[in-house]
Amino acid sequence: MAEVTLSNVSKAFGKTQAVSDISMTIGDGEFVVLLGPTGAGKTTTLRLISGLEKLDAGSVHIGGRDVGQDTPAQRDVAMVFQQYSLYPHLTVRDNLAFPLRSPILKTPEDEIARKVHEIAEVLQIPHKLDNKATELSGGEMQRVSIGRALVRDPSIYLMDEPLSSLDAKLRADLRVELKRIQAELGSTLLYVTHDQVEAMTMANKIGVLEEGRLVQFGTPKEIYEDPVSVYVASRLGLPRINILPSGLFPGAHKGAQIGLRPENIRQGDGVEARVVRAEHLGDQTRLHLDVQGHAITTLTDPHRTYSSDAMIRISPQNPLYFDAQGARVA
Numbered sequence: 358m359a360e361v362t363l364s365n366v367s368k369a370f371g372k373t374q375a376v377s378d379i380s381m382t383i384g385d386g387e388f389v390v391l392l393g394p395t396g397a398g399k400t401t402t403l404r405l406i407s408g409l410e411k412l413d414a415g416s417v418h419i420g421g422r423d424v425g426q427d428t429p430a431q432r433d434v435a436m437v438f439q440q441y442s443l444y445p446h447l448t449v450r451d452n453l454a455f456p457l458r459s460p461i462l463k464t465p466e467d468e469i470a471r472k473v474h475e476i477a478e479v480l481q482i483p484h485k486l487d488n489k490a491t492e493l494s495g496g497e498m499q500r501v502s503i504g505r506a507l508v509r510d511p512s513i514y515l516m517d518e519p520l521s522s523l524d525a526k527l528r529a530d531l532r533v534e535l536k537r538i539q540a541e542l543g544s545t546l547l548y549v550t551h552d553q554v555e556a557m558t559m560a561n562k563i564g565v566l567e568e569g570r571l572v573q574f575g576t577p578k579e580i581y582e583d584p585v586s587v588y589v590a591s592r593l594g595l596p597r598i599n600i601l602p603s604g605l606f607p608g609a610h611k612g613a614q615i616g617l618r619p620e621n622i623r624q625g626d627g628v629e630a631r632v633v634r635a636e637h638l639g640d641q642t643r644l645h646l647d648v649q650g651h652a653i654t655t656l657t658d659p660h661r662t663y664s665s666d667a668m669i670r671i672s673p674q675n676p677l678y679f680d681a682q683g684a685r686v687a
């Protein structure tokens with residue numbers, strides 16, 4: 358495993374600037390998640406590191422070596438895509454063994470068998486080892502795709518939304534497994550997702566991308582508690598942070614807009630809010646409120662009942678302040 362450094366990396370496709378002047382270090386043994394909406398440049402960043410795309414500007418170093426002129430194979434990265442890519446005519450066992458049978462690696466067959474079994478156990482597919490890839494469900498195929506990366510010991514794993522096609526239960530299981538494997542092996546991993554739960558639970562560091570630019574890079578806690586903008590603040594947290602005109606609440610304000618996470622709204626005193634709806638989700642109850650025509654979502658005691666149109670009072674706790682353009686000011 359190795360440290361990977363991007364320095365002022367840019368890439369355009371025609372008029373579209375897909376990646377714009379990104380600098381970032383993925384430390385040896387770190388799990389870094391790239392978070393951003395569709396089109397933000399996440400996949401392009403992975404492809405630039407892997408060598409599937411050529412840089413317009415900047416440099417990529419893997420283990421201290423400039424890999425700008427290297428082919429993907431020479432860069433020794435393992436990539437997992439959103440869509441599975443298996444050899445359909447081979448069994449699961451042979452699909453998993455394939456990367457280890459590369460002539461460069463010269464892995465002994467007993468070592469291959471041991472690794473394949475270990476990975477099949479982790480991915481909960483040992484009973485499928487003799488099936489052809491075409492005889493698997495979509496979720497099973499995706500697990501084999503992930504397994505084909507994990508049997509190797511590359512400088513870095515690059516994963517592009519590898520869990521997005523799986524059902525919720527399997528996704529949650531594999532999230533935990535992937536994090537465990539990475540921590541145990543000390544792997545360096547760059548992982549792309551839209552899913553904030555994956556980002557919060559798996560990452561050592563999160564990089565937030567906005568229109569090809571890296572707008573914040575930090576620990577999940579830093580990104581959640583100390584976002585640089587409304588855009589970053591809105592990427593993490595469910596329900597989303599409430600962004601409101603500061604003037605809705607009395608007192609001196611440090612910016613035009615106030616950002617209140619749902620858990621940072623205290624009930625009891627303060628401004629009047631009308632209850633629009635209470636949503637009981639089992640583990641939490643969300644309360645949808647209206648304050649002078651502005652929708653606000655907060656969390657509330659699951660045992661308390663509210664009649665709709667009831668009036669309550671709320672006040673901000675630990676507010677974040679942003680200017681009118683959305684930049685954080687306090």
Ligand SMILES: Nc1ncnc2c1ncn2[C@@H]1O[C@H](COP(=O)(O)OP(=O)(O)OP(=O)(O)O)[C@@H](O)[C@H]1O
Nearest residue numbers: 370373374375393394395396397398399400401402
């Ligand atoms: N091969 C290409 N040719 C032309 N435009 C491209 C190409 N690849 C990416 N783009 C454009 O570059 C921008 C960034 O795309 P990219 O796939 O990196 O985004 P993303 O954040 O990975 O999005 P998604 O979550 O949808 O995968 C988009 O505007 C996209 O349309």
